Amino acid sequence: MANRKLGDARKGDALLVPIVAVLLGFVVGSVVVMITGKSPLVMFNAMLQGLTGLNVARGSFNPRYIGELVIQAMPIILTALCFGFAARTGLFNIGAEGQLMIGSLAATTVALLVKAPAFIHIPLVLVAGMAAGALWGAIPGYLKARFNVHEVVVTIMLNYVALHMNNLLILNVFGSFDKVKTAPFPQSALLKDPWLESITNGSRLNWGFIPVLIAIVVYWFVIEKTTFGYGLRAVGYNKDAAKYAGMKVNRNIVLSMMIAGAFAGLAGAVITTGTFNFGRALSAAEGYGFDGMAVALVGSNQALGILLAGLLFGMLKAAGPLMQSNGIPKEIGGIIQASIVLFVAMKYGLERLIAMLRLRRDKASSLPVTGEEAGV
Amino acid sequence: MAFIIEMLNIVKDFPGIRANDDVTLQVEKGSIHALLGENGAGKSTLMSILFGLYSPDGGSIRIRGETVRISDPNVANELGIGMVHQHFKLVHNFTVTENIILGLEPKKGPVLDIKSAAVKVAELSKLYGLDVDPFAKIEDISVSMQQRVEILKMLYRDAEILIFDEPTAVLTPQEIHELMGIMRRLVEEGKTILLITHKLKEIKAVADTCTVLRRGKLIGTVPVAGTSEASMAEMMVGREVSFSVDKGPSHPGEVVLDIKDLCVKNAKGLLGVKNLSLSVREGEILGLCGIDGNGQTELIQALTGLAPIESGSVTVRGVDITDLPVKQRLDSGLGHIPEDRHRHGLVLDFRLDENMVIHSYGSEPFSRHGILDYGAIRKNAERLIDEFDVRSGRGADTKARSMSGGNQQKAILAREIDRSPIAFVIAQPTRGLDVGAIEYIHKRIVAERDKGKAILLASLELDEILDVSDRIAVIYGGEIVGVVDADKTDENELGLMMSGSVRKAG
Structure with missing residues (x-):
């Protein structure tokens, strides 16, 4: 049909929708702030401060906010890479949360049980987290490939299994310190660094950002530049065509879930040895998985998009306390985040809107519309 | 009035x-x-x-x-x-x-x-x-x-x-x-x-x-x-069109694609193809005609590895491909233009150049050590676009989805002919296409025949079968009810065979 061609009418459209969605999200946030009787300017000032550390209203600068922004963005970028990688292969991986917890559990295990110098111990911790996440991702991948069990069902269930397995092992095997956490990790296993903390005025910034940046580059390279990524994308877009072309569709599904799981597992390791220095028992999932899905959605599953969307959402989270200290409910950040996701999900509607506006503009000069038909 | x-x-x-x-x-x-x-x-x-x-x-x-x-x-x-x-x-x-x-x-x-x-x-x-x-x-x-x-x-x-x-x-x-x-x-x-x-x-x-x-x-x-x-x-x-397919007599040689006693299950789990035997020789086009749903799809999918074979055998120039996976069938010299170009033939959200290497992206010159060489991929696409007159908005950069049906089909044809298979399974090559594109695609298929390829052409368009084929096999209820020479039959005879009321040994 003729209107199928809508999708690639203009080259910049792929970027336009997320940008419009983000702007609309801020509009919604501003309206809500106004309803609570505050000025949206206070909100934007808090956000700018969360993003740059600059407080324009007071003319002060505090690098701690930048550190906190990065800390907030790191895990959700990784879970977004997790969701995005599977999505590019046509899989709906809701299991980032569980893969993250298992990664964190493995990182805890290696951090506590292995004795090694830091330059071995840290990589070992990260690799353990990735391997465990990959293994956890392999389960739904295999079930999908072998028995056509839907990955959504399996990953949701495995999230609960991961949560309770984590708690069981942390509390019973490693010996709980105070019923919620293990003994502290040795210094050699930690991504934490007093120097990074000091230059950011006491933020929780740690070396975790380096594996995150590497992960983003790896994600981009594997998907866009390798034959493996080509095969994954082909399977994701059109499984039948991939099969027709002789690709190993089932193998690709399993591998894709494993790599996705590795990204989430890395997130678990980075949180555990970066933000904290002990293994934690959790009362419930912390929402990194769902935040990651939102980031991947806004970032269109592209490496650069995920980085930017991750920073944006990290900023919204980091700005929460700042807003609260200015009398704006910190939940506004969540409202903006949710609105942005909602607007991105309305991608088709936004695209149509943009196309219609363009058409109207183009048409205004060329086609006279008679009064009777104009309203049709 | x-x-x-x-x-x-x-x-x-x-x-x-x-x-x-x-x-x-x-x-x-x-x-x-x-x-x-x-x-x-x-x-x-x-x-x-x-x-x-x-x-x-x-x-x-x-x-x-x-x-x-x-x-x-x-x-x-x-x-x-x-x-x-x-x-x-x-x-x-x-x-x-x-x-x-x-x-x-x-x-x-x-x-x-x-x-x-x-x-x-x-x-x-x-x-x-x-x-x-x-x-x-x-x-x-x-x-x-x-x-x-x-x-x-x-x-x-x-x-x-x-x-x-x-x-x-x-x-x-x-x-x-x-x-x-x-x-x-x-x-x-x-x-x-x-x-x-x-x-x-x-x-x-x-x-x-x-x-x-x-x-x-x-x-x-x-x-x-x-x-x-x-x-x-x-x-x-918008221009003059020739209706008849311009082709000389065929010079068939040895049997290349040989199907023996093939049984294939359909989606309902019943036998969609029953004890079917056919052979296609080099340098000939064997038309397969029948009413939709009489086993054509099952036969083609079984030949090309998309559906499992229950029993029987398929050989390509003596090589038994019955149990081979798709990739190895293709490597054995089988070519396939699929019935449903959107479902099987193309990844619609890939660019044209990416679609052109869907079989061969894993080998040189399109990739080395697992890394894609987009320069070579682009060059390949541009060559094929040029040779087969594939028209699209932005050349090799165009998303397959935004191309017209005729040009999508030309792209698939270009890709498959370029692989230079010895046995060619072509299904519904002109479904939904306009007269100009049909003319071109028929010409290309005949040219492949003249190069000595063995071609199995399945189509629901009787005119196409009559115009392009050298011999015609009629399928009804998953069985071949007759094989006739294209120049010694007509619509009526085929129609009666297609409805199962007449059988003819060929």
Whole structure:
């Protein structure tokens, strides 16, 4: 049909929708702030401060906010890479949360049980987290490939299994310190660094950002530049065509879930040895998985998009306390985040809107519309 | 003259494209009016406007002389306009009568009065010579009977104007003949018919007037009696078209593709192909014809590795490929142009250059050590685009989805011919394509034959089978009911074999 061609009418459209969605999200946030009787300017000032550390209203600068922004963005970028990688292969991986917890559990295990110098111990911790996440991702991948069990069902269930397995092992095997956490990790296993903390005025910034940046580059390279990524994308877009072309569709599904799981597992390791220095028992999932899905959605599953969307959402989270200290409910950040996701999900509607506006503009000069038909 | 339908100066825009550009269509009451045009010419858009599915951006519609605004299909129904869709909209486990009254159920008090409805259906069926059993279940009757149910549905609703959207695509020659008879009968009883088609032969056989569209524009309206097929084709395409496929005699050599006692299960788990044996020799085109759903799809998928083989064997130049995975079949010299180009042939969201290496991206020069070389991939695509005249908005950069059907098919053809297979399985190569593209694709297929390839050509278009093949195998109920030489047979003989009433040893 003729209107199928809508999708690639203009080259910049792929970027336009997320940008419009983000702007609309801020509009919604501003309206809500106004309803609570505050000025949206206070909100934007808090956000700018969360993003740059600059407080324009007071003319002060505090690098701690930048550190906190990065800390907030790191895990959700990784879970977004997790969701995005599977999505590019046509899989709906809701299991980032569980893969993250298992990664964190493995990182805890290696951090506590292995004795090694830091330059071995840290990589070992990260690799353990990735391997465990990959293994956890392999389960739904295999079930999908072998028995056509839907990955959504399996990953949701495995999230609960991961949560309770984590708690069981942390509390019973490693010996709980105070019923919620293990003994502290040795210094050699930690991504934490007093120097990074000091230059950011006491933020929780740690070396975790380096594996995150590497992960983003790896994600981009594997998907866009390798034959493996080509095969994954082909399977994701059109499984039948991939099969027709002789690709190993089932193998690709399993591998894709494993790599996705590795990204989430890395997130678990980075949180555990970066933000904290002990293994934690959790009362419930912390929402990194769902935040990651939102980031991947806004970032269109592209490496650069995920980085930017991750920073944006990290900023919204980091700005929460700042807003609260200015009398704006910190939940506004969540409202903006949710609105942005909602607007991105309305991608088709936004695209149509943009196309219609363009058409109207183009048409205004060329086609006279008679009064009777104009309203049709 | 009394026009029952007048669509005047219709304009319809879709984002980025003007589907109807100042189109005027005037249909006389009691006539069969054909609407001719290639795919994307705007026929369907125009009819959708008439049926209330789209609203026009300009122009006006008059029915029986009165200006109307058809805002949705219910308004169209009230105006007596009915549409027989290309894909039937029937409930399969309902009876004929139940389907016909759906949405318009007659009641006796609170109870459904199916009996009186059935009586009315039977009367209508008799009046128009449709010969439909009101109590038969849809799933038990043939496709052509289902189509008649669709027609009855319109008649039951007292439609006066009947739109037929490509009605013959799913019928055998005999059934097409019968449908033509029904259409004439409908007109005799005072109905008006709008026939959407791209088949000139049918227009010649049944229509009174023909309106031709090209790229959304009205080219002209001509009386069918005084216009030749060739000049209608020229109006449709915009240049002279040759209908006959230009090909010399075949020089068949050794058997290349050999199928022995093949059994394949269909989606229902039953045998869709039963003990089928066929052999295709080098330098010949073996046409496979049959009515849709008689095992062609199962056969092709089994040959190309997309469906498992139950029993029997397939060899390509002596190499047994029966149990090989797709990749190794392709490496053994099998080529495959799939039946469904959107489902199997292309990754629609990939660019054209990426689609061109869908088989070969893993080998040099397109990749080295697992890293893609986009330079080589691009160069390959540009070479094929050039050689096969594949037209697209942004060349190798174009998303396959945004290309026309003809150019998508040319791209697949280019890719597959370039692999230079020795045995070529080609299914439905011209489905839904316009005359120009069909001409080109036929020429290329014959050229492959002349290069000594063994070609199995499966098609639902009888003309295509007759024009392009050297020998023709007819499939019915999953079995080959006969193999005949293309120049010693005709539509009638094939039609009878396709319906299973005649068998012929070949």
